[in-house]
Amino acid sequence: MEHIKADVVIVGAGGAGLRAAIAVAETDPELKVALISKVYPMRSHTCAAEGGAAGVKGADDSLEMHFNDTVGGGDWLCDQDVVEHFVEQAPRELMQLEHWGCPWSREEDGSVAVRPFGGMKKKRTWYAADKSGFHILHTLFQTSLQFPSIKRYDEYFALDLLQLEGKCRGVVAMEMRSGRFFQFDSPVVIMATGGGGQVFPFTTNGAVKTGDGMAMAYRAGVPLKDMEFVQYHPTGLPGTGILLTEGCRGEGGILVNKDGRRYLQDYGMGPESPIGEPVLKTMELGPRDRLSQAFWHEHKKGNTVETPWGHCVMLDMRHLGENKILERLPLVHELAHAYVGVDMIKDPVPVRPVIHFMMGGIDANGKGEAPMPGLFAIGETACSGLHGANRLGSNSLTDLLVSGKRSAQAAIAYAQVTDLTSGEDDLKAQAEGIVAGVRELLQQSGGDESISGIRREMRTALEEGAGIYRDEEGARMACDKVAELRQRYQDIEINDKSNVFNTDLLSALELRNLLDVAETVTQASLERRESRGAHQRLDHTERDDVNFLKHSLCYRESEGRPRVEWSEVTITRSQPGTRDYSGGKK
Amino acid sequence: MGTRQLELEVMRYDPEKDEAPHFQTYSVPCNEDWVILDAINYVKDNIDTTLAYRWSCHMMVCGSCGMMVNGEPVLTCKTFVRDLPDKVRIEPLENFPIERDLVVVLDDVMQKLHQVQPYIVRKDDPPEDAEYKQTRGQLMKFKQLTMCINCMCCYAACPQYGLNKDFIGPAALALAHRYNLDNRDQGKSDRLDILADHNGVWECSFVGACSEVCPKHVDPAAAIQQMKVDGAVEFWKQRLGIPGDKS
Secondary structure: OEEEEOOEEEEOOOHHHHHHHHHHHHHOOOOOEEEEEOOOHHHOHHHHOOOOEEOOOOOOOOHHHHHHHHHHHOOOOOOHHHHHHHHHHHHHHHHHHHHOOOOOOEOOOOOEOEEOOOOOOOOOEEOOOOOHHHHHHHHHHHHHOOOOOEEEEEOEEEEEEEEEOOEEEEEEEEEOOOOOEEEEEOOOEEEOOOOOHHHOOOEOOOOOOOOHHHHHHHHOOOOEEOOOOEEEEEEEOOOOOOEOOOHHHHOOOEEEOOOOOOHHHHHOOOOOOOOOOOOOOEHHHOOHHHHHHHHHHHHHHOOOEEEOOEEEEEEEOHHHHHHHHHHHOHHHHHHHHHHHOOOOOOOOEEEEEEEEEEOOEEEOOOOOEOOOOOEEEOHHHEEOOOOOOOOOOOHHHHHHHHHHHHHHHHHHHHHHOOOOOOOHHHHHHHHHHHHHHHHHHHHOOOOOEOHHHHHHHHHHHHHHHOOOEEOHHHHHHHHHHHHHHHHHHOOEOOOOOOOOOOHHHHHHHHHHHHHHHHHHHHHHHHHOOOOEOOEEEOOOOOOOHHHHOEEEEEEOOOOOOOEEEEEEOOOOOOOOOOOOOEOOOO | OOEEEEEEEEEEOOOOOOOOOEEEEEEEEEEOOOEHHHHHHHHHHHHOOOOOOOOOOOOOOOOOOEEEEOOEEEEOOOOEHHHOOOEEEEEOOOOOOEEEOOEEOOHHHHHHHHHOOOOOOOOOOOOOOOOOOOOHHHHHHHHHHHHOOOOOHHHHHOHHHHHOOOOOOHHHHHHHHHHHHOOOOOOHHHHHHHHHOOOOHHHOOOOOHHHHHOOOOOOHHHHHHHHHHHHHHHHHHHHHOOOOOOO
């Protein structure tokens, strides 16, 4: 096994990982950064984000308002110290991207334009047409190329963390083209591996989003926090689950049921706003959790539209006109046309809620520090407490930047005071153990379980037991199913024995990670017996601040189900209140 | 929804056991609304788990799934079964070494993207807490060139890259031009040496295949021709001692 020494190891080269790498390189070019990713950076799923990134811009807006929208949107499960820092740094980070060349859309006077977004009281979403994540990712990737201290390990699959005396000391990874193993020795590992939407069957998430970083941390004894909070985006294309950005509604698109009624007014988000004149923070510009839940009720009432891909509601954008659609929303226009054969200039598009984002993740604070010294987590793979029980659209792209930079600073400070001289033998033995496990898996033959079969059953179980609405029985059944699948995973068959780009082996490793993530989602869904944000229980329909104004923490147990503990939510200035999406009419 | 049986002839190659690439045929029941990537995923999940290929987003933006489909370099997530005959040949992107099956070695093009200095170069500090002003007109000058997803279909289509692997090639040259055209950038003269080198813009024979196959409607061929003009102007300016336009 080859050894690579680095001052900072970053796993994941999407928006968060790249931002962290650049921050380290800018701060101290002497520090060696190893940037490990299972895909080339520009393949990372940041590229699929469409709508934009939130940061206070206009003179009529304030940090206070962004703070209040985020905390209320998160149903008061946000750690408010983290939100305060986030809203403060957001404009600076977005401006930094502008200076690095991000092709933001512009106002007439040449300043950066902002658009309305769900749950936000002011226009503060910076955007680059409807390819904001794509442009952010490519800007960061291209900018990163000027820093020689960033050494990339593209298409290296990270396997597991190394630790010594409770501190993180590196990671083991496999080079995909050769099957060779590498031990990365470092006082710091920053996890930036994204979420794990692939635990669900119907998701906007790309194939790469298998929760790898979450699972690695979890296996290393670090808790996963708030995993029951999984966001459904209300407007996915049926069949493929392709995202139609919230920008569609920000620009004025409306949602109607089979009778043409703007049904959101029946779910506490009315009264109706005028067509073509979207009113902030109400109706179609309500938060994602509320909109997805409204769909569920409409479906129950028989008000949805039947399509070849299942039940849908209609997203009507015709009144926006051709020019606006093609200028502001060219990608979604193309996607809807290609995948469901609808030209949104002429016809409404069928849409339905689709798994989009994990508010939960590796337990971390606002600096990205996980409870294990030396381990940091940023972006979707982390749960810093920023998003609470429901993330507002366009807060996550900004979070990649803010948490990326802040964690880099904390990591540098930590690396400078950490002694790396001891424990080499111990770490080597751990690394060899990790490699032996993978070799054993590769050699595994004669099993009667298939990777795709287990994956399919897992996804069905998660959708049934941990979907838009949950209850005790369903969640329990999903927990049981995931436990059963973990057992059956022992008997999977790996047919491909090659060392070269072995995607059969990689799928097996990803499935292991997915199952780890899945058991925390189902267990936390079972044990949070209240309804809050994206976690809605049919058997506990009210928010319960007495018992559950708390973060859940899932710890891995060597035998049996995960152990759930609870930790306090940091409240600085906003006491839990009522989420009002009536547009000020109540 | 109707299904149609498609015969996929897929190129296979494992350097550990195959002397040369060969074809393997799979019969796949395809839904009419599938893209060819769905058919490949069907093979992977149901017929042959050893097939190796790259993919992720399934929405034409990550750039992973470029392959040759019936001889054309395409994104397989954008290539619909309904537009294809019953027999489909799938090969790795042309002009690249094969790593394994449908996976090609991308080291060379990654190096080329790096080489053209695709980032804002400034000789001064940016405005404090404010953006560089950029009118919509200034943005429009280079916006289309920012749409490149690095799928590398253009390199697979480029006859010149096929002949000369030192040619910087369409995507990287278009990327350089994107920064040259950005009013925030002052690095044009820094990039000139690489672009004006004999493996730079002058190596392009203006066949235009790159622009034809681009799934994102970037037009590298036009970008390269514009750079040739720029390069010639810059050359004569320098000869005549006239200062450059931006830096």
